[in-house]
Amino acid sequence: MTSEAKKSLFTPFNVFAGVVLLVGAYLTVMRFTGGLAAVTNLDDNNPWGIWIGFDLLCGVALAAGGFTTSAAVYIFGMKKYHSAVRPAILTAFLGYALVVFALHYDVGRPWRLPYPIFLQPGTTSLLYEVGLCVFLYLTVLFIEYSVAALEWLGLKKLRGLVHKLTLLLTVFGVVLSTLHQSSLGALYLIAPSKLHPLWYSTYLPIQFFVSAIAVGLSMVIFEGTLSHKPFHHKMDATYLAEHDGVILGFARGASIVLASYLAIKLIALGADNNWKYLISGWGAWYLVEVLGFVALPCLLYAIGSRERNIRLIKWTSGLTVFGVVLNRFNVSLVAFNWQLPSAQRYFPSWGEIGVSVFVVVVGILVFRFIVTRMPIFHEHPDYKDAH
Amino acid sequence: MEFYTYHDFMLHAKNAVYILMGLIVLGFVGLWRFVTARDADHEAEHHEEHH
Numbered sequence: 526m527t528s529e530a531k532k533s534l535f536t537p538f539n540v541f542a543g544v545v546l547l548v549g550a551y552l553t554v555m556r557f558t559g560g561l562a563a564v565t566n567l568d569d570n571n572p573w574g575i576w577i578g579f580d581l582l583c584g585v586a587l588a589a590g591g592f593t594t595s596a597a598v599y600i601f602g603m604k605k606y607h608s609a610v611r612p613a614i615l616t617a618f619l620g621y622a623l624v625v626f627a628l629h630y631d632v633g634r635p636w637r638l639p640y641p642i643f644l645q646p647g648t649t650s651l652l653y654e655v656g657l658c659v660f661l662y663l664t665v666l667f668i669e670y671s672v673a674a675l676e677w678l679g680l681k682k683l684r685g686l687v688h689k690l691t692l693l694l695t696v697f698g699v700v701l702s703t704l705h706q707s708s709l710g711a712l713y714l715i716a717p718s719k720l721h722p723l724w725y726s727t728y729l730p731i732q733f734f735v736s737a738i739a740v741g742l743s744m745v746i747f748e749g750t751l752s753h754k755p756f757h758h759k760m761d762a763t764y765l766a767e768h769d770g771v772i773l774g775f776a777r778g779a780s781i782v783l784a785s786y787l788a789i790k791l792i793a794l795g796a797d798n799n800w801k802y803l804i805s806g807w808g809a810w811y812l813v814e815v816l817g818f819v820a821l822p823c824l825l826y827a828i829g830s831r832e833r834n835i836r837l838i839k840w841t842s843g844l845t846v847f848g849v850v851l852n853r854f855n856v857s858l859v860a861f862n863w864q865l866p867s868a869q870r871y872f873p874s875w876g877e878i879g880v881s882v883f884v885v886v887v888g889i890l891v892f893r894f895i896v897t898r899m900p901i902f903h904e905h906p907d908y909k910d911a912h
Numbered sequence: 913m914e915f916y917t918y919h920d921f922m923l924h925a926k927n928a929v930y931i932l933m934g935l936i937v938l939g940f941v942g943l944w945r946f947v948t949a950r951d952a953d954h955e956a957e958h959h960e961e962h963h
Contacts, residue, residue, distance in 0.1 A: 777947055784943050788936045795928040798921065827947050833954065 542886050549883025552876050556630055564876030570862060571871035573631075578857035579881050580627035582709055583850045584620050585659070586733070589741030590748070591617025591666060592695075592702040597778075599695040608764040609771045611673055611901045612752065613745050618666035619888050625663060627884045651708050651715075658705030665698050676908055677899040684908075707734040713856055721860035723802050723811040726793035729856070735786045740849040742779040743822075746772050746842035756896050761903035773830055776838040779845065780826035787819050807863070814855060818848025 555563045567574050594613035597603045629635040642660055647653040668687060675684035710733030717725055726732070749768065753760075760768075794800060802808050822845040829838035862870060896902060915921040 780947060781940075781943070784940065788932075788939075791932055791936070792929055795932050796925055798925045798928070823943075827943060831947050831950050833950075 542890055545883055545886040548879050549887070552879050552883065553630075555876065556880070561631075561633065564874060564880070566871060566874045566877065568871075570865060570869055573857060574871055575858070575873045575877050575881055576627055576631040578854055579850070580631070580884055581624050582853040582857055584624040584627070585706065585709060586737045586740050586849050586853060587744050587846065588617040588620025588624075589702065589706065589737040590744040591620075591669075591741070592698045593738055593741040594745055595669070595695045596699050599692055600699070603774070605767060606771050606774060608767040608902075609745055609749070609775075612748060612896075613741075614666060614669050615673070615892065615895060615901055616744065616748050618663075618670040619892055621659060621663045621666055623884050623888045624659065626887070627880070630880055651711050655705045655708045655712070658701045658708070662698060662701040662705065665694050665701065669694050669698070673895075673899045673901055673905075676905040681907075702737075703734060706737040707731060709733050710856075713861075716861070719862055719864075720856065721802075721807055721863045722797065722799050723794075723807055724856050724860040726797060728789055728793040728796070732786065732789055732793070735782060735789060736849050736852060739779050739782040739786055740846055742775045742782065743842040743845035743849075746775055746779075746838060747846050750839045750842065752896070752902070755893075756902055759896060759902045763904065764902050769835060772835055772838050773833060776826045776841070777830040779842075780823050780830060783819055783823035783826065783845070787815065787823060790815055790819065807860070810855075810859070814848065814851055818844060818851055822848060 552564055561567055565574060565576075590613040594606065594609050598607050598610050625638075628638065632638065638656075641647060641653050641656050646657075668690065672684060672688050672691075675681075675687060707730035710729035710731075713720055713725070713729055714727065749771070753768075794803075803812065822841050825837060825841040825844070828834065829841060858871065900908075913924065915924065
């Protein structure tokens with residue numbers, strides 16, 4: 526190995542990723558030889574920890590950029606955002622793939638994951654609906670993403686066949702996303718006595734769905750911002766020329782969607798007459814979430830879009846992503862079991878945090894592997910303008 | 913505020929929601945006007961750059 530190759534291999538990120546992979550491998554062995562108790566703080570009061578609250582709830586929400594972008598381009602005809610479709614679809618595909626990957630750590634008997642789909646469908650269960658949708662949507666995303674992989678592999682006939690399915694897959698993706706993004710919120714409708722009234726609402730499904738659209742749009746901006754420096758050499762002139770337009774357009778959309786989300790949150794408060802809880806410690810925390818991470822990004826996106834302030838919009842996308850992660854944490858962990866004495870409350874173990882970081886790093890490494898090889902940020906020379 | 917019947921509660925909660933909905937509609941109009949206020953200026957700038 527030449528010294529230059531060594532230099533490019535031992536970058537700070539690669540060293541960090543290597544350490545995380547080693548720790549992840551150790552935790553994987555611990556989890557599958559010692560069971561859940563060996564690496565988690567889960568118990569009968571708290572059967573769902575950060576592997577559900579972060580890996581699953583946040584993973585699915587953050588992957589919403591796939592269906593929002595492809596719907597904007599292929600259903601609503603906003604062709605000026607076309608260059609954002611492939612990165613968004615890839616992020617969504619990897620997001621869902623990692624959700625399923627992480628689920629193998631969380632469920633007691635992961636080899637039985639296909640059972641509800643093929644052997645014992647519990648058709649009256651929301652969890653079944655979520656499982657079926659994630660299974661189908663992961664398949665849809667794989668097919669949508671595979672166009673880039675087939676171009677890279679030079680399989681023209683197969684690529685042409687799959688490409689013809691684009692509109693059908695987009696419609697299917699929107700339907701499936703609408704179903705399971707909302708059903709993830711609906712899962713918590715079963716626990717009115719466990720979830721704090723400020724977060725519990727019959728509007729939870731629609732809150733989860735609308736916030737997923739907002740964070741999906743924000744993730745496209747956020748991921749584009751993060752990718753810009755390391756993968757700039759992989760971006761073609763079309764992508765770079767359309768980039769600012771995508772940011773401005775998506776910021777405007779996200780501002781309107783966040784305003785809708787804020788409105789639904791307010792209506793939920795009013796419909797359950799929960800105003801009195803606002804003047805408590807829980808109320809202060811709720812206001813931090815709603816004012817700091819919904820109302821504020823809504824306003825900042827509006828200002829950024831109006832003034833064409835790209836820098837402000839990029840920072841706001843990070844704020845929105847953090848806000849939706851905070852919301853999912855509040856619903857699934859912080860405000861869940863709020864009446865239990867603090868000794869019985871859940872806090873993740875280092876093992877759980879380690880596995881979650883491991884999953885994220887695996888995602889980043891696979892993303893890097895794909896975008897440095899396949900036509901994601903650029904068009905394949907054989908298929909210029911063939912969309 | 914005390915509620916003695918479910919009807920009392922629903923009347924109060926729905927009143928609050930109807931008022932909120934009215935304010936929200938006005939808020940959306942304001943937001944849309946705020947966001948799009950500079951569109952004409954930006955388009956004119958864009959037009960000038962191309963000529």
